Amino acid sequence: MRDGLRAVIEQEPDMEVVGEAADGREAIGQFQKLFPDVMLIDLQMPEVDGLQAITTIRSEFPDATIIVLTTFPGDARVVRAFTLGATSYLLKTARRDEIIKAIRGALAGRHTMAPEVAQEIASYTGHEALTEREIDVLRLVAKGRSNREIADALCISEDTVKARMKSIMGKLGAEDRTHAVMIAIRRGFMDSQT
Known part of the structure; x- marks a missing residue:
């Protein structure tokens, strides 16, 4: 997945992949070292999960622009990711042009949510969350x-x-x-x- 994303992003004349990480701990370290304009992060990673990584990065860099790119559409995860400071939430099934559009949107201050995720959230609107x-x-x-x-x-x-x-x-x-x-x-x- 990372190889494919890197290839697609590097085809864009105004974008460059400045770093990659294999796990959440490495993602935090890479962000601290490289200060990327946008970070794409998965939720399920070894060492430190994506939600913990978002929390750590945003505590140190409150203006960090972070896009979640994951396989998990669950409404509780989405709400948690946005609450912690994620800018956008996409599924790994998103087309490459949708990911590029979300990156550009995030840089412009816009939030993007995968349609399937938005639909799932809407289906639970009004349902009480678990304590x-x-x-x-x-x-x-x-x-x-x-x-x-x-x-x-x-x-x-x-x-x-x-x-x-x-x-x-x-x-x-x-x-x-x-x-x-x-x-x-x-x-x-x-x-x-x-």
């Missing part, structure tokens, strides 16, 4: 823990776990615990590695 505590419960559900084990791990009562699960399932429109985990992963509330 951090609900996500904690769901992470343990994903690991196959029982209500008792979840209660013990989070130092809460078993009744509280049941109440949180009821809330989670209502918010996600889930049929059961497994379905709730699958929806939460798809929407980006938690990673599949959780």
